[in-house]
Amino acid sequence: MLVLKRKIGEAIKIGTDITVRILSIDHGDVKIGIEAPKNIKIFREELYEEISGANRDSLDFDVDRAKNLFKKGDKNGDNGRIDNAP
């Protein structure tokens, strides 16, 4: 792992179009500003890990358990189509 020391207000560049700047440090909380192209997705690590974990948990299923869920009175099955997409 590359380790760099930075002062408040200083930044690092990752490639040519990502800039990560240290904005403030307060009692162990570091505020970071990130500039990146919009196609670069930025997440808190623990959030991404939570989604990964939830996906992996869902792998372990019993098909039979799927058979009787949502059975009553729902026939509007429009298969997830949404009306509010731009």
Next chain:
Amino acid sequence: MIGMTFETKIGTYDISEENIITFKNGLPGFEQLRKFSVISRQDTEPIKWLVSLEDKDVALPVVDPWIAFKDYSITLNDAVLDEISRPKRENVIVFCVIDLHSPEVTVNLLAPVVINLEKGAGIQIILEGTNYTTRHPVRS
């Protein structure tokens, strides 16, 4: 349409090319997998199956979130729409992953799977600024 036979976690299926969905960044937890398909099985409807066509041990049960959560609401921003080749509204489909393993059945409303049916492109997004979580209990 020429179909190919795929062995999946829920059985062997003929899947035509038009039903293959590419997740160009994979899914969280399965970043290395790109090719998926959504399989509808009559015996589990409305739960469908997002199956990997590259790893026969990977299949995720998914459901139309509005079946269980009528007020569910998501916004697809430009970055997401770009990622799935700018779908027309009528070609967008949304599923949420359901956990059928834990004692309580839950749905991941925080990270919906969004698919452009026309282009066969998909992404699992992580919603920002919502109160949704990965585990909303299904009341049945």
